[in-house]
Amino acid sequence: MREHSKPSSRIAFLNADFRDFQGIPAFDEESENAILLLEYANLLENCGWKITHLIDCPLSTERFTGNMISKMQGKRTLGIIRRTLIIGK
Secondary structure (H helix, E strand, C coil), X not given: CHHHCCCCCCEEEEECCECCCCCCCHHHCCHHHCECHHHHHHHHHHXXXXXXXXXXXXXXXXXXXXXXXXXXXXXXXXXXXXXXEEEEC
């Protein structure tokens, strides 16, 4: 895609870490089952884009009820409440 873009083109990629963490304590997560945001950024850079910005975009905390948070605290799991906008040129 970079080869077919104008020199002034920009790319924006909204994403979050992909983690295999459903119901698993954060300490016990297996990193080989995860794709971190840094890997997405590295992929874009390997394709010729220069990353210029990483902007955190918070999501509403309303997606978690009090009951869900209590269960997450008990199991010591993490909840994702943001996405990151990766911008490259």
